[in-house]
Amino acid sequence: MKATARAHTNIALIKYWGKKNQNFILPYNSSLSMTLDAFYTDTTVEFSSGFTTNQFYLNGELVNDEMTDRVFNHIHKIKTLLNQLDLPNFTVTSTNHVPTAAGLASSSSGFAALTAAAVKAMGLDLSKSELSRLARLGSGSATRSLFGGFAMWSTGNDLTSVGSAIDEHPEMDLHLLAIETNGARKKIPSRSGMQNTVETSAYYDAWVQKAKNDLDLMTYAIKQNDFELLGKVAENNAMAMHATNLAAVPSFTYFEPDTLVAMQAVQELRNNGISCYYTLDAGPNLKILTQSKNIDAIKAYFNKKLPKATIIQATFGPGIQYLS
Amino acid sequence: MKATARAHTNIALIKYWGKKNQNFILPYNSSLSMTLDAFYTDTTVEFSSGFTTNQFYLNGELVNDEMTDRVFNHIHKIKTLLNQLDLPNFTVTSTNHVPTAAGLASSSSGFAALTAAAVKAMGLDLSKSELSRLARLGSGSATRSLFGGFAMWSTGNDLTSVGSAIDEHPEMDLHLLAIETNGARKKIPSRSGMQNTVETSAYYDAWVQKAKNDLDLMTYAIKQNDFELLGKVAENNAMAMHATNLAAVPSFTYFEPDTLVAMQAVQELRNNGISCYYTLDAGPNLKILTQSKNIDAIKAYFNKKLPKATIIQATFGPGIQYLS
Numbered sequence: 001m002k003a004t005a006r007a008h009t010n011i012a013l014i015k016y017w018g019k020k021n022q023n024f025i026l027p028y029n030s031s032l033s034m035t036l037d038a039f040y041t042d043t044t045v046e047f048s049s050g051f052t053t054n055q056f057y058l059n060g061e062l063v064n065d066e067m068t069d070r071v072f073n074h075i076h077k078i079k080t081l082l083n084q085l086d087l088p089n090f091t092v093t094s095t096n097h098v099p100t101a102a103g104l105a106s107s108s109s110g111f112a113a114l115t116a117a118a119v120k121a122m123g124l125d126l127s128k129s130e131l132s133r134l135a136r137l138g139s140g141s142a143t144r145s146l147f148g149g150f151a152m153w154s155t156g157n158d159l160t161s162v163g164s165a166i167d168e169h170p171e172m173d174l175h176l177l178a179i180e181t182n183g184a185r186k187k188i189p190s191r192s193g194m195q196n197t198v199e200t201s202a203y204y205d206a207w208v209q210k211a212k213n214d215l216d217l218m219t220y221a222i223k224q225n226d227f228e229l230l231g232k233v234a235e236n237n238a239m240a241m242h243a244t245n246l247a248a249v250p251s252f253t254y255f256e257p258d259t260l261v262a263m264q265a266v267q268e269l270r271n272n273g274i275s276c277y278y279t280l281d282a283g284p285n286l287k288i289l290t291q292s293k294n295i296d297a298i299k300a301y302f303n304k305k306l307p308k309a310t311i312i313q314a315t316f317g318p319g320i321q322y323l324s
Numbered sequence: 325m326k327a328t329a330r331a332h333t334n335i336a337l338i339k340y341w342g343k344k345n346q347n348f349i350l351p352y353n354s355s356l357s358m359t360l361d362a363f364y365t366d367t368t369v370e371f372s373s374g375f376t377t378n379q380f381y382l383n384g385e386l387v388n389d390e391m392t393d394r395v396f397n398h399i400h401k402i403k404t405l406l407n408q409l410d411l412p413n414f415t416v417t418s419t420n421h422v423p424t425a426a427g428l429a430s431s432s433s434g435f436a437a438l439t440a441a442a443v444k445a446m447g448l449d450l451s452k453s454e455l456s457r458l459a460r461l462g463s464g465s466a467t468r469s470l471f472g473g474f475a476m477w478s479t480g481n482d483l484t485s486v487g488s489a490i491d492e493h494p495e496m497d498l499h500l501l502a503i504e505t506n507g508a509r510k511k512i513p514s515r516s517g518m519q520n521t522v523e524t525s526a527y528y529d530a531w532v533q534k535a536k537n538d539l540d541l542m543t544y545a546i547k548q549n550d551f552e553l554l555g556k557v558a559e560n561n562a563m564a565m566h567a568t569n570l571a572a573v574p575s576f577t578y579f580e581p582d583t584l585v586a587m588q589a590v591q592e593l594r595n596n597g598i599s600c601y602y603t604l605d606a607g608p609n610l611k612i613l614t615q616s617k618n619i620d621a622i623k624a625y626f627n628k629k630l631p632k633a634t635i636i637q638a639t640f641g642p643g644i645q646y647l648s
Contacts, residue, residue, distance in 0.1 A: 202530050202531075202533065202534040202537075202564060203527040203530050203531075203534075203564075203567060203571070205530070206526050206527050206529070206530045206571075207526075207527075209526065210526035210571070213526075232574065235574070235575065236571075236573055236574060236575050239570040239571065239575035239577075240526060240527075240570065240571040240575070242570060243527060243567035243568070243570035243571045243575075244567070246563040246564065246566060246567035246570070247527070247530075247534070247560075247563065247564040247567045249560055250556065250559070250560060251559065251560050251563035251564070251567075253584075253587075255579070255584055256584060257581035257582070257584045257585050258581070259584075260577075260579055260580060260581045260583075260584060261581050263577075
């Protein structure tokens, strides 16, 4: 009654922004991501009648906070959906190999690893697609972290809104540089930010339509192994997502002054013939998409432009793995 | 054959962003502005058979650049439309009382003063509405600068797209603080920026609809003498205008790092009970809308937060005036 799984984080190239159903975490638009090798979560789930209570250990420490509630609720949902409500108490032991400084949310790898470990600890054998449907209930972006390389999360109903592989072993020379300029906890959590935007932004409907078109372009770029098109579409899609927030009532933004400095640096690098593009999630830290030959030049330029920034490098990571 | 006119700049509270006709400068949406006392242009136009050529003096110097072409073209259009093509050569002498540091475009006051002085120098007597139609052909925002207080520029066809007074002597206690953090010439001129957005932004149609709704709200706020509603609508309308640029292909922004610092300062002031809102044109310099009692506190806060910024204060200005 014990299993360990490893899941990698992912960065959305076509963003998920807004739920059409809060309970089932059903998105208004399909999203597409790159799974990252550098950031992952290892999680062990054990069910045992010897446990007098449920427990959650994170990075070696017993935790009892909001995240503990989310973990326990997630296990309860899985037990319910898989008819395993008579299982004994459990212990979840999780280690995040996601440096806080990366500015990359650990919830995608966290809920993917938790779901896979819990299901295996129950002695059940589910497909990645079935696991991704369960992972979705913990965190939307976790839906894509079951798969390696390029992965997609489809909008749909509770049964069809699942992750799938676009290309788990891409040929594309594609790297990500996470530029961490601000380690502070973000002021507007993505859950409330996106919901406010869905409810009040005059641009929300146009966003959903644009995201559909961008997804088609991005899928084409991946099939054609076209880095330039991928970068352009990713950058434009991210900015369009952030634009929906500016048009919300009241308007808000995740941009910080250093976000704009980093954006300008990327534009300057492009003007100098260094091919790179940026994307930005619901936080201030820019992520740069580029190719091997440009990494050193980009790092050198950012060390000069934003000397206090931390830069962490990643490329394609694998899908879910079972460590035991 | 000589006349002098004074026109004041205006700040759009509901923005003009995008033309449906380039030649006639017909906007997709109506806009609404506050005419400002602190910034104005004095322009003398003289027609004389003694002049061997047309000349343009700006701030005491003979000018021969892109702006000279715009001035000459504008006079030519007025002569054509008013059947005055047999007039002799002219001299235009213009003085801008618009500190470059204010980050406020002088084209609104410039083309309003030029139009009024030229028509009067021709010996013709046109209504402000007729003058505003002519001023529009030089610069869209000049359409509103014929009127004092709150003015509107209506979308429509070439005959009906004119300025009008909403309230030339408003009771509202309303002041503007122009926060100049960046005196550099803007990288993307508003003419090309707005045209790129019209052609490529997925949010442009939604912007036009939102601007219509915001105009109704703003008109109501003015009628009700409701500063808070006016500020909220102005801030949200400006951000929605800037959001259309983020969603253009490629995306672009007029925000600079200090723009975000200034926005955050306004939000912090609000959190501390100081009522103020911001608006932003096609450039990086924030303009703050507030009431008399809060001016000192805002200036003090900005002196601390952005010590290098220049702050220039204004309130309602009058419509077109003839100095001779």
